[in-house]
Amino acid sequence: MRIGLTGGAATPDKIIEQAKRAEADGFASLWYASIVTGDPLAPMAAAGRETMAIELGTAVLQTYPCHPLLQANRAASAAATMGRPGLTIGIGPSHEPMVRDVYGMSYDRPGRSTEEYIRILTALLRGEDVDFQGEDWSARSAGGRMAPVAEPVPVLLSALSPRLLRVAGQYADGTILWMAPVRAVAEHIAPRIHAAASAAGRPAPRIVAGLPVAVHDDAAEAREAVAATAGAYAGMPNYRRVMDLGGASSPAEAAIVGDEASVRGQLRSLIDAGATDIWVNIVAAGPDRAASRRRTRDLLRELATPPVPEGAGT
Secondary structure: OOEEEEEOOOOHHHHHHHHHHHHHOOOOEEEEOOOHHHOOHHHHHHHHHOOOOOEEEEOOEEOOOOOHHHHHHHHHHHHHHHOOOOEEEEEEOOOHHHHHHHOOOOOOOHHHHHHHHHHHHHHHHOOOOOEEEOOOOEEEOOOOOOOOOOOOOOEEEOOOOHHHHHHHHHOOOEEEEEOOOHHHHHHHHHHHHHHHHHHOOOOOOEEEEEEEEEEOOOHHHHHHHHHHHHHHHHHOHHHHHHHHHOOOOOHHHHOEEEOHHHHHHHHHHHHHOOOOEEEEEEOOOOOOHHHHHHHHHHHHHHHHOOOOOOOOOO
């Protein structure tokens, strides 16, 4: 399985050490929220220079406070600093309370705004000149306004609505999800994004499915731990809708919890539903939180490590 972890630490040095350890443990990726160290791209670029192949992605950068031409230049700069492929930009419109109350901006047409944004951003990161006049976003990149894109920078869209799933399949490289249970992936997300990509003649899209995970013998105690750390998502309409589509009434119900056999099976079900990658936020449960984290990480490391072919090394 392609398994990634939530990335982030208090300092750039700790982010670098975290990335080196995750790569050594066989994890495919690390995913960083927009608030990591105030802006994750600089420490991600530094971590990329100290690692060889692990994917470092944002989950997600917000569209509204950053013009897509500036966003593309930031990504190009980070990719050039990394000096290797492996930077992925996860992008999304965020949530109405953040955009309206924190940034003081309108959230009236998030679907239209995001579609225009993605059209500009993805074209720029493909190295194309852009001359686009939209209702919400416009950009003219000719004349040296866009830095060279030295390394490929895939774009994943945080997409839950039918419109944004169509946009993700048509223009982006896939979608990055948070709090989408198995049923939501299988019945709502995968069919729509694959149909959109196929209609546009695009390659099969990635579906990066993010969920809290706790390997713990007492499932009820594990769900209580998830509720204590992720309960705020229940009050956000975007997450509320995707949890409802997946038959989960709360983040605690959407989470993957149980003993090793149960968690292994649930993760496999997520892949069978259409996820190409799993992004795990490890949740500690029970009185010994360090031991709980180790237990979950040990299982994930086992699943992320390709099996040694029979007879190899003999």
